[in-house]
Amino acid sequence: MEFFGPVxxxxxxxxxxxxxxxxxxxxxxxxLIGVLPGLGPAxxxxxxxxxxxxxxxxxxxxxxxxxxxxxxxxxxxxxVLLRLPGEASSxxxxxxxxxxxxxxxxxxxxxxxxxxxxxxxxxxxxxLTFLAPLVASFALDFGPPEYTALAMLGILLVATISGGxxxxxxxxxxxxxxxxxxxxxxxxxxxxxTFGNLSLADGxxxxxxAMGLFGVGEILYNLEERHRVATAPMKVSNVWPKGKDIKExxxxxxxxxxxxxxxxxxxxxxxxxxxxxxxxxEKKTAKDPSxxxxxxxxxxxxxxxxxxxxxxxxxxxxxxxxxxxxxxMAIIFGALLIQGITPGPQLISNDPELFxxxxxxxxxxNILLLIMSIPLIxxxxxxxxIRAAILAPxxxxxxxxxxxxxxxxxxxxxxxxIFGAIGYLMKKFGFxxxxxxxxxxxxxxxxxxxxxxxxxxxxxxxxxxxxxxxATLLVLFVVVAVWPMIKSVIDxxxxxxxxxxxxxxxxxxxx
Amino acid sequence: MDAKKVxxxxxxxPAALEVPPNTDEEETLTPEELAAQWxxxxxxxxxPIANLFSSLVxxxxxxxxxxxxxxxxxxxxxxxxxxxxxxxxxxxxxVMSVVxxxxxxxxxxxxxxxxxxxxxxxxGFATLIxxxxxxxxxxxxxxxxxxxxxxxxxxxxxxxxxxTIYSILIxxxxxxxxxxxxxxxxxxxx
Numbered sequence: 050m051e052f053f054g055p056v057x058x059x060x061x062x063x064x065x066x067x068x069x070x071x072x073x074x075x076x077x078x079x080x081l082i083g084v085l086p087g088l089g090p091a092x093x094x095x096x097x098x099x100x101x102x103x104x105x106x107x108x109x110x111x112x113x114x115x116x117x118x119x120x121x122x123x124x125x126x127x128x129v130l131l132r133l134p135g136e137a138s139s140x141x142x143x144x145x146x147x148x149x150x151x152x153x154x155x156x157x158x159x160x161x162x163x164x165x166x167x168x169x170x171x172x173x174x175x176x177l178t179f180l181a182p183l184v185a186s187f188a189l190d191f192g193p194p195e196y197t198a199l200a201m202l203g204i205l206l207v208a209t210i211s212g213g214x215x216x217x218x219x220x221x222x223x224x225x226x227x228x229x230x231x232x233x234x235x236x237x238x239x240x241x242x243t244f245g246n247l248s249l250a251d252g253x254x255x256x257x258x259a260m261g262l263f264g265v266g267e268i269l270y271n272l273e274e275r276h277r278v279a280t281a282p283m284k285v286s287n288v289w290p291k292g293k294d295i296k297e298x299x300x301x302x303x304x305x306x307x308x309x310x311x312x313x314x315x316x317x318x319x320x321x322x323x324x325x326x327x328x329x330x331e332k333k334t335a336k337d338p339s340x341x342x343x344x345x346x347x348x349x350x351x352x353x354x355x356x357x358x359x360x361x362x363x364x365x366x367x368x369x370x371x372x373x374x375x376x377x378m379a380i381i382f383g384a385l386l387i388q389g390i391t392p393g394p395q396l397i398s399n400d401p402e403l404f405x406x407x408x409x410x411x412x413x414x415n416i417l418l419l420i421m422s423i424p425l426i427x428x429x430x431x432x433x434x435i436r437a438a439i440l441a442p443x444x445x446x447x448x449x450x451x452x453x454x455x456x457x458x459x460x461x462x463x464x465x466x467i468f469g470a471i472g473y474l475m476k477k478f479g480f481x482x483x484x485x486x487x488x489x490x491x492x493x494x495x496x497x498x499x500x501x502x503x504x505x506x507x508x509x510x511x512x513x514x515x516x517x518x519x520a521t522l523l524v525l526f527v528v529v530a531v532w533p534m535i536k537s538v539i540d541x542x543x544x545x546x547x548x549x550x551x552x553x554x555x556x557x558x559x560x
Numbered sequence: 561m562d563a564k565k566v567x568x569x570x571x572x573x574p575a576a577l578e579v580p581p582n583t584d585e586e587e588t589l590t591p592e593e594l595a596a597q598w599x600x601x602x603x604x605x606x607x608p609i610a611n612l613f614s615s616l617v618x619x620x621x622x623x624x625x626x627x628x629x630x631x632x633x634x635x636x637x638x639x640x641x642x643x644x645x646x647x648x649x650x651x652x653x654x655v656m657s658v659v660x661x662x663x664x665x666x667x668x669x670x671x672x673x674x675x676x677x678x679x680x681x682x683x684g685f686a687t688l689i690x691x692x693x694x695x696x697x698x699x700x701x702x703x704x705x706x707x708x709x710x711x712x713x714x715x716x717x718x719x720x721x722x723x724t725i726y727s728i729l730i731x732x733x734x735x736x737x738x739x740x741x742x743x744x745x746x747x748x749x750x
Contacts, residue, residue, distance in 0.1 A: 214663075214670045242625075272684045441711055442711040445711070449691060450700065459696055473685075478606055496645045499645065500640055508638025
């Protein structure tokens with residue numbers, strides 16, 4: 050019972066009416082904003098960060114986690130109804146989901162996605178409950194060299210796995226690390242890159258960067274982009290999947306959940322890779338693979354279970370190692386830091402109420418999600434009918450006024466707008482904002498651990514390789530860093546695009 | 561600018577920006593064809609000049625960063641000074657931007673070309689900046705109203721009447737939520 054004591058106590062935390070209310074609020078807001086095309090989970094959480102000020106840390110994180118999986122499900126709705134993936138992890142849902150919608154089975158697709166999401170997340174939470182303490186206890190012995198290596202590996206993995214050019218992603222990460230150095234140096238007290246500006250002496254705040262790059266950046270980008278899409282969503286009926294549908298999808302849901310759980314633990318785009326892998330797996334194991342792309346229910350159920358399972362298990366590296374696995378987790382990491390909580394191996398033992406409260410809130414949040422999503426689909430469809438022209442200024446105002454309320458400072462709002470412009474330009478020039486934000490939140494941790502390691506190792510960098518864990522992590526780092534370069538040289542001639550794949554497959558079919 | 565002009569303007573949009581007709585063909589698309597169609601509809605990549613320009617900006621900034629870092633003092637590995645870590649990062653950024661200049665000299669597939677629609681983002685940014693400037697002076701109501709109206713009428717192509725009505729409703733709702741209900745201290749006129 051020693052293990053389950055704190056776990057059960059965590060339920061007391063969740064069942065506190067305030068926490069329940071914020072959990073509900075998070076899920077609903079997450080779904081609502083997730084439905085809006087163009088704003089994915091990272092942007093949604095970034096815009097709503099100001100809401101977490103002035104509430105208890107547990108409550109804040111419970112709400113943010115709710116927003117996260119709510120937005121995850123919201124993205125599915127646009128995939129199915131508009132053929133517009135709300136985010137990268139719902140892209141494969143489009144293939145069969147939209148076709149199902151065209152066949153008049155939109156309700157079934159959304160219903161099975163909700164059930165699959167619920168099941169995937171639940172499997173993942175149970176896995177998290179058992180795996181997280183193990184990982185944390187393993188990481189308790191980590192010293193500065195291990196943390197240095199781990200943070201470097203985490204940043205590199207996110208940079209190389211995210212879409213776009215690897216080199217540009219690494220540049221973005223370097224910029225993030227650099228921005229983290231602005232302000233007073235914790236070791237020597239020297240002012241770095243403040244140019245005598247008092248507002249910069251304490252360093253750049255995380256919230257304006259996240260709100261700007263993800264929030265305003267996306268909003269500006271959508272101003273330019275949204276003229277591209279203007280299809281009205283179709284009607285939705287029969288939301289409750291029939292017994293036959295559930296039977297057909299159950300295998301896919303089970304496989305997707307387990308696959309998603311394991312892929313989600315790995316740093317970098319867990320949910321996206323999980324949904325892609327699950328789709329591929331379903332197609333491979335199906336008796337009749339040709340049904341895929343023509344409205345196969347497994348093509349919705351598998352990836353949707355997998356991406357929610359992965360989204361949930363991506364909390365493991367954050368809560369046990371203090372290393373966010375993706376951009377969204379980086380924002381939650383930042384929110385925790387603001388609340389005065391440093392996620393890491395000590396979190397479970399030092400702050401069991403927070404840890405188990407957040408973990409157990411996911412059960413409640415997913416039950417809420419399941420209960421709310423099916424009856425609320427009609428509401429979401431109506432939201433989708435609201436013209437983007439009217440929604441855009443609303444999201445912009447929420448961001449601007451929200452940014453002001455953090456510290457009642459116009460300087461913060463200005464920073465948000467400026468980082469918004471930077472985010473927009475980064476997107477246009479092919480730089481991902483994700484690695485930048487991730488590197489920014491890990492920046493001071495990485496620097497202080499590196500400097501502490503150098504002190505411990507008396508300035509001898511080879512010392513990193515005499516400790517087994519840091520040596521392993523660094524070897525992995527080098528492999529991850531060098532492998533894409535070798536691979537890109539090999540693959541240079543081969544076009545990796547899906548379009549090329551399509552023509553290849555066609556040629557095969559013709560042959 | 562009246563509604564007709566907006567329509568004219570949208571009529572002249574480049575082909576890639578036009579909404580694809582919602583035909584029944586879509587039903588028969590395989591995932592691969594759909595992905596190919598997305599790729600075809602996607603905007604052109606930013607191209608070699610944008611690559612060179614952005615890499616040079618990074619290079620210039622990282623060189624400045626390196627110079628300042630040296631000014632802060634690097635110290636030794638055993639006793640690193642304040643400038644050591646920023647120096648390492650800016651050095652990595654500088655090296656990577658040089659690599660990017662070489663690797664991406666043909667343009668690559670990333671990024672997006674600026675189009676005539678990019679002006680919408682510029683106007684959007686300008687209205688946000690204007691709001692930051694005006695809010696401390698006249699409160700949030702008038703700048704918000706202006707922002708909503710500009711974004712709906714000119715950036716969104718709404719009609720005069722709907723843009724006016726929705727702007728007023730939205731600002732009213734924000735007043736109700738942020739001022740009346742939450743009691744925040746956002747600068748306000750009323």
